[in-house]
Amino acid sequence: MSCYILVINPGSTSTKIAVFDGEREVFRKTLTLQENQLDLPLFPEQYLIRKGQILRALVDSGIESKQLCAIAARGGRLKPLSSGVYRINDQMLKDARAGLQGVHPANTAVVIASEIAFENSIEAFTVDPISVDEMADWAKITGIRDITRNSLSHALNMKAIARRAASQLGKSYEEAKIIVAHLGGGSSVSAHLQGKMVDLYNSDKEGPFAVERAGALPTHELADFARSHDDYLHHLAHVGGLYSHFQTRDVEKIVEMARAGDNRAVVVLQAYIYNIAKYIFSLLAVFGGYPDALAITGGVVKSEFVRTALLEKLGKGFRVFLFPGEFEMESLASGVYRVITGREKALEY
Ligand SMILES: Nc1ncnc2c1ncn2[C@@H]1O[C@H](COP(=O)(O)OP(=O)(O)O)[C@@H](O)[C@H]1O
Numbered sequence: 466m467s468c469y470i471l472v473i474n475p476g477s478t479s480t481k482i483a484v485f486d487g488e489r490e491v492f493r494k495t496l497t498l499q500e501n502q503l504d505l506p507l508f509p510e511q512y513l514i515r516k517g518q519i520l521r522a523l524v525d526s527g528i529e530s531k532q533l534c535a536i537a538a539r540g541g542r543l544k545p546l547s548s549g550v551y552r553i554n555d556q557m558l559k560d561a562r563a564g565l566q567g568v569h570p571a572n573t574a575v576v577i578a579s580e581i582a583f584e585n586s587i588e589a590f591t592v593d594p595i596s597v598d599e600m601a602d603w604a605k606i607t608g609i610r611d612i613t614r615n616s617l618s619h620a621l622n623m624k625a626i627a628r629r630a631a632s633q634l635g636k637s638y639e640e641a642k643i644i645v646a647h648l649g650g651g652s653s654v655s656a657h658l659q660g661k662m663v664d665l666y667n668s669d670k671e672g673p674f675a676v677e678r679a680g681a682l683p684t685h686e687l688a689d690f691a692r693s694h695d696d697y698l699h700h701l702a703h704v705g706g707l708y709s710h711f712q713t714r715d716v717e718k719i720v721e722m723a724r725a726g727d728n729r730a731v732v733v734l735q736a737y738i739y740n741i742a743k744y745i746f747s748l749l750a751v752f753g754g755y756p757d758a759l760a761i762t763g764g765v766v767k768s769e770f771v772r773t774a775l776l777e778k779l780g781k782g783f784r785v786f787l788f789p790g791e792f793e794m795e796s797l798a799s800g801v802y803r804v805i806t807g808r809e810k811a812l813e814y
């Protein structure tokens with residue numbers, strides 16, 4: 466019998482939805498928001514817009530809600546959690562609405578999923594939310610006692626990619642030593658040891674700058690910037706990175722500018738690549754040398770220019786696996802499918 470899983474994945478500019486029959490994708494659509502809608506608060510404005518778009522898209526798809534047997538929602542900035550599939554409960558909804566560890570469009574997903582699930586008497590889950598925290602204690606300490614590093618990242622895609630890389634090495638995820646770089650609108654770079662992301666950077670606040678995220682900044686200059694810009698967090702996480710230099714999130718366009726001889730584009734792209742490589746190399750400290758593999762994933766990896774420049778900068782020491790694009794929709798669906806088929810137990814939040 467068919468078991469349709471609705472997958473909901475809200476991002477900074479769109480909401481991706483899909484329907485999987487078990488692990489086979491039968492429908493996918495990207496629902497975009499207008500530029501002025503993206504500046505609206507997540508609750509209730511964006512959540513209502515995104516929920517309305519999802520319900521209309523489902524009706525248009527011809528898939529009836531009675532065909533759904535479960536919902537998989539991308540989990541946002543919830544409380545720090547171990548990796549796994551979580552049943553959405555009231556406390557999770559409360560934390561998502563309150564923005565417990567900050568706001569992210571994915572915070573709307575669990576709320577929308579639980580409402581659609583309730584209306585259809587089915588269950589809703591989230592898999593490896595942004596707040597998966599497997600960071601080692603020694604990686605959390607900083608040079609100021611009151612400032613502790615935390616773990617917020619593209620955990621869903623990076624854990625799935627690390628498992629794929631391990632399988633290509635012929636090893637279990639738990640025995641493989643892997644670095645994963647996720648290069649999208651935002652970026653994360655993580656070190657996987659004994660099946661855990663023991664250290665990572667997330668470009669909202671650390672590591673390499675990304676398409677729209679500022680990455681690590683010099684502390685004194687950042688303090689000055691924050692004093693003179695009330696909206697400095699918006700600069701760090703939405704209009705930073707390549708966007709702050711070129712007012713576009715379209716990497717192909719910036720590469721074209723460089724190819725056409727725009728010197729600024731040449732140097733900023735050089736810096737973009739250099740910073741990614743620099744932070745990848747810094748994670749060699751986790752392993753005391755090269756890991757078994759370096760896996761590079763995310764939308765930006767679709768760019769041949771970026772792939773070539775980055776591989777050249779990384780040199781010959783890594784065994785590199787490239788996974789252009791992201792695999793969040795299938796990872797959400799397969800996590801929930803494992804639970805509803807009894808192969809994995811859902812965790813309680
Ligand atoms: N073929 C391509 N060449 C260069 N950049 C690309 C290409 N395809 C997508 N990108 C870039 O990937 C980024 C989006 O990555 P993705 O992982 O899909 O993002 P998000 O973090 O928004 O989910 C965009 O900045 C886009 O310009």
Ligand SMILES: CCCC(=O)OP(=O)(O)O
Nearest residue numbers: 476477595617618619651
């Ligand atoms: C905070 C890390 C997760 C993240 O930034 O996701 P998106 O790049 O999808 O916004």
